[in-house]
Amino acid sequence: MQPLDPVTAEGLGRRFGAVVALEDVSFRVREGSCLLLTGPNGSGKTTLLRILATALRPTRGRAWVCGHDVVSEGHRVREVCAYLGASSGVYGGLTGLENLQLAADLCGRPRERVPELVERVGLQPAAHRLVSTYSLGMRRRLALARLFLQGPQVLLLDEPFVGLDSEGARLVRELVSSVKEQGGAVVLATHDRDRAGGLYDAVAELQAGQLVQGPGLVAAGRI
């Protein structure tokens, strides 16, 4: 077998009862590169990302993140991987600052970095307000700050541009670039190819749970 890339999937499949959400998906994402995952609604993009993030077990096939099996070594995968899903996952009853402090405690990062990150994502004026008063875009920015805090080797983004203004989109690009520069890997699922322009090194398209093959789709890497 070939040495494993930061993200390696082999024959991944997932069924929800009788519904086949993902079928026989194989691909690799090399170090320092970003794979753009596209496809219509319901094509299995989220399912694929959630399997890689260990939020969901595959029913078929295997996948590795930084050489760790996503099923049997889920705890190792979570050490190196960060995931942004459809929900921002922030608490409305806590302030922006408290949310990030909680995140720092939970992923074992120093709390001292939190104020600097709040500033970086442009939430300084609202830092001491409850998140329930935040707009959708502000919540997404808070979620991005959490990803900066985690500083992952593998970054999994599910529709990261939703609800973000151009400044927010710049933060997403900054995040993706920083992971790539450090030799990590990114899988980015989005419809918005314009906003992701210049970020990705290869494109994979999912249709009805299957990877639509094309030149350079199987292995995404900087050639």
Next chain:
Amino acid sequence: MRAWRRVTALARKDLLLEWRGRDALVPAASFGLAVLVVLGLVWGGSPEAAPPVLWLALLLASVLAMGRSAEREDEEGTLEVLVLYPGSREDLFWGRWLALCVLLLALGAGLWAAQVLLFNAPTRNSTTLLLVGLLVAVGLSAVGTLLAALLQHVRAGRLLLPLLFLPTTVPVLLAGVRLTEAATSGTPAGPWWGVLAAFDLLFLLVGPGLFEVAVEG
């Protein structure tokens, strides 16, 4: 060290949200009070009726309280973020358990005071009673944390919670009643300390592992 930081951060978060929203303790305490009043009315407010009524009220009210933490995560979609952080998922169990323990102790103290007033119940040996309350809270919180997480992704989960919770916690209810009687009227405590300890131990041992299984995707 890292686990301790995670557990305390989670418990602090739950308690802070509860303090700001008061959406678990206030409804649960009001419901518990309603149970006390109704049962007292039906059975007559004699001091002998007090121990069963107190523990039954606490058990029923805690059903309301224990689903809240899981429900909050549901409303905000934060559970997925929590389970994907690096570190053991058992820490999530301990964090919620700790917060729920504090909540149930507060609930128990309030109901105990109400019961003393309503039933003219004796207040002897209140330190012993505090210990009983502590052991009861530990056990109920462990079961509650596990079941609430389990039923989070089950349709009608909020209805199933009492169905699973009440039969499971029968030993706690019976032990609570007998130990309270022992403390206030001097009857022998018999094997009840052991029953309570065994129950707590069982669910503290199997709880975290089964919780981990319940929250995986």
Next chain:
Amino acid sequence: MVRAFVVGGTAALVALGLLLGLWASPPDAYQGDYVRIMYVHVPAALASYAAAAVACGAGALYLQRRQPLFDAWARAGAELAALFSGLTLLTGMIWGKPVWGVWWAWDARLVTTAVLFLLYVGCLLVRGLADDPERGRRLSAVVAVVAFLDVPLVHYSVVWFRTLHQGPSISLQGVKVAPEFLVPLVVNALAYLALLGLLLAERARLARLEWER
């Protein structure tokens, strides 16, 4: 071939149990013919606990290995535990009415069986109502394990709760079992356990076929 032998053997054992229980054994001095209900009641109780043990063991193995085989057995165990504990409660009540004069007595074993019944019904509900079949398998296995570990505690606490305070309650305990009652009881117990084994295997086979589909 083997299956035909097992089915035949079980059927013969059940028939023998019925024959002994209904005709070949004498009526009891006090209970009269009502004692014959015991030949269903006690074996059904035994079978319900055995089924619960299977559900717990198979459920724990499923959580560890995630193989369809273990889930099939856990499912069969949970369903049969609910079935046989329901049967135990029913026969207990039918027996209790003429002998004790009440449909329901707060006998420790009846209460324990009722708790077992409720928890395994809950287990089946969790499986059916989970939003995804995989989750249903996993969560019902957790409930099966919790229920089985909890039931002994429930049993002893109910025994002590009823006895230590109010003097012994009416129970089957202390009824001396003479050989003419013991033989049909043992035969029926064996018959029910064989029947349980057969039903478990058949239900598990069916569950596996459903999984494949």
